[in-house]
Amino acid sequence: MRPFEYARAGNVSEAGQLAGRFIAGGTNLLDLMKLEVEAPEKLVDITRLPLDKIEDTEDGGLRIGALVTNSDLAADPRIRRDYEVLSRALLAGASGQLRNKATTGGNLLQRTRCGYFYEPSQPCNKREPGSGCGAIGGFNRIHAILGTSDKCIATHPSDMAVAMQALEATVETQKTDGSTREIPLIEFHRLSGDTPEIETVLEPGELITAVRLPKSQGGNQVYRKVRDRASYAFALVSVAAVVKMDGGKIEWARLAFGGLAHKPWRNHDLEAALKGEAPSSALFDKAADILLADAKGQGENDFKIPLARRTLKAVLAQATKGA
Amino acid sequence: MTTLKINGVEHELDIDARTSLLDACRDHLALTGSKKGCDHGQCGACTMLVNGRRINSCLTLAIMHEGDEITTVEGLGDPDNLHPMQAAFLEHDGFQCGYCTPGQIVSAVGMLGEVADGWPSHASADLENGATLSGDEIRERMSGNLCRCSAYPNIVDAIETASTKLKENA
Numbered sequence: 258m259r260p261f262e263y264a265r266a267g268n269v270s271e272a273g274q275l276a277g278r279f280i281a282g283g284t285n286l287l288d289l290m291k292l293e294v295e296a297p298e299k300l301v302d303i304t305r306l307p308l309d310k311i312e313d314t315e316d317g318g319l320r321i322g323a324l325v326t327n328s329d330l331a332a333d334p335r336i337r338r339d340y341e342v343l344s345r346a347l348l349a350g351a352s353g354q355l356r357n358k359a360t361t362g363g364n365l366l367q368r369t370r371c372g373y374f375y376e377p378s379q380p381c382n383k384r385e386p387g388s389g390c391g392a393i394g395g396f397n398r399i400h401a402i403l404g405t406s407d408k409c410i411a412t413h414p415s416d417m418a419v420a421m422q423a424l425e426a427t428v429e430t431q432k433t434d435g436s437t438r439e440i441p442l443i444e445f446h447r448l449s450g451d452t453p454e455i456e457t458v459l460e461p462g463e464l465i466t467a468v469r470l471p472k473s474q475g476g477n478q479v480y481r482k483v484r485d486r487a488s489y490a491f492a493l494v495s496v497a498a499v500v501k502m503d504g505g506k507i508e509w510a511r512l513a514f515g516g517l518a519h520k521p522w523r524n525h526d527l528e529a530a531l532k533g534e535a536p537s538s539a540l541f542d543k544a545a546d547i548l549l550a551d552a553k554g555q556g557e558n559d560f561k562i563p564l565a566r567r568t569l570k571a572v573l574a575q576a577t578k579g580a
Numbered sequence: 581m582t583t584l585k586i587n588g589v590e591h592e593l594d595i596d597a598r599t600s601l602l603d604a605c606r607d608h609l610a611l612t613g614s615k616k617g618c619d620h621g622q623c624g625a626c627t628m629l630v631n632g633r634r635i636n637s638c639l640t641l642a643i644m645h646e647g648d649e650i651t652t653v654e655g656l657g658d659p660d661n662l663h664p665m666q667a668a669f670l671e672h673d674g675f676q677c678g679y680c681t682p683g684q685i686v687s688a689v690g691m692l693g694e695v696a697d698g699w700p701s702h703a704s705a706d707l708e709n710g711a712t713l714s715g716d717e718i719r720e721r722m723s724g725n726l727c728r729c730s731a732y733p734n735i736v737d738a739i740e741t742a743s744t745k746l747k748e749n750a
Contacts (some may be wrong), residue, residue, distance in 0.1 A: 263597040263643060284639045286602075286621050300597075302644055328633070332699040337707045348702040352724025354693060355621060357633045358640065487722035488702065 275551030323362030339473035346420035407452030422513035446520030536577035588718030624725035634690025676729030
C-alpha cells in the first residue's frame, strides 16, 4: 500500500474542505489500496460524522444517513416492513462481517469487481484511461450486456443500489462550498462511455450525506439474485421488483437490474408495457424482449442474456401473485 | 500515537497510518490469535468484534478505531476458562488444521448476538419476525468464514451447541 496522509473530519462541512479521499467502512477502498489499484495521497475519515441515523421524513418516507451500515439498514423494522426489497437485497450481499462495516454511501460508490480493473499489470481504461480494455475479447463471464462501450464492459456490483433504484431513491449530497443537492439515484451512476473512470455525477469533494426513500407505495416486493454460490458472491443477474396489483391486473411495476450494466439498470419502456396488463407468460416474454432488445454478449457472458430473461420472468411471476 | 482498547486493555501504539487493525494486534501487540488468511476480507480468519459487532480486521485501519471496544479471540476466554463457543468447537472437533478457527469462533459469537437482536438473514423466510437458529441460518450467516479443511458440518454442530449453552447461561 502506498503511504497516505490521514485526517479525521469533525463535521460535515469540514469533510469536503479537507480535500482527500473519503473513507468510511473502507471495505472496498482499502482492498483496492492494498493492490495499489487505488493510491490516494490523503484519506479523510468521515466515520465520526453524525450521519448514522435513519429518520422518518415529512412525506412519509425515510432518510438514511450515509454512514448507516448495511447491517443496520437491513435490520431496521421500517425497512423490513415497508421496503422489503431493500432489506432482501442487502441481506443477499457480501458477508455478515462486511455488512457490519459497509455503509450506505460507500455501497453506492463501490468499484467494479472486473478482474482487469483489479490487476494493475493488465490494461483497463477505468483504472488507467487509455490503456485499453482487457475484458473485451478476454475473460468476461461476469461482465455487462447492456449499455456497454468499446472502452469498458464492467458492471456495477451493488445489490443495495438495485433495490434502491426500484424504490426510486434520491441521493443527498453536500459540495465543498457547503451547498447541497438531491440527485435521483437513476441519474447518479454513469454509463462507461468514453470515460469509464468517471462512475458517478459527484463533483470532486462532494460528500454523500444521505439516501432518501419516498413513502412506500406498498406492492409486492421481490429481490432475486442469481450467483455462482448460494451465499457471499456477486450477482451474475439480479432483479428488484416492486409491483402493485389491482383486480388481477398490474397497476404499476418498477423494476431494476443488477449484474447487467455499468449502473443499476432500469427500463421505463418495460414498465410501461406491463402497466394495466394481466400477468401472463407472453406478457413477461414481451417485457424481457424490451429489456434485452439491445443486449450484447461478449462471448463468455452470452449466457447472461437468457439468464436475465428467465430471472425477470420468474420474478414477475412471483411479484404478480395475489392482490 | 494511537490508543486502542483491546480486550478491555488500552494500548498506546506508534504505528504507520497504513497499519490494519489485524496487523496492529498481531505485529505490535503480540495478539496473534486473529489470523491473516487472505488479507482482503474474503476468508474471515481475521474476524474481531468492534463494539460487539463482527468485522474483518484486515480491511480496516487501526487508526480509525480509537475509542472503540475491540475484542479478539484472546478476549473471549483462555485455556483454563474457555468461552462456551471455544468449548463447543473442541467438543465437536470443529476444525482440522485450526487456522480459520479463531475467526470462526469470534464470528460465531458475533453472529449469535445478531440473532439475539432479531436481525434477519438471506435464509430467513420471514423478514419481520426475526429468525430461529437453524442449520440453514447458521450456514448463511457464517458464509463470510471459509474453512479450507471443510470442517463445516462440525462447525455448524458446535455453533448449535454453544447457542443452546449460552441461552441456558443467560
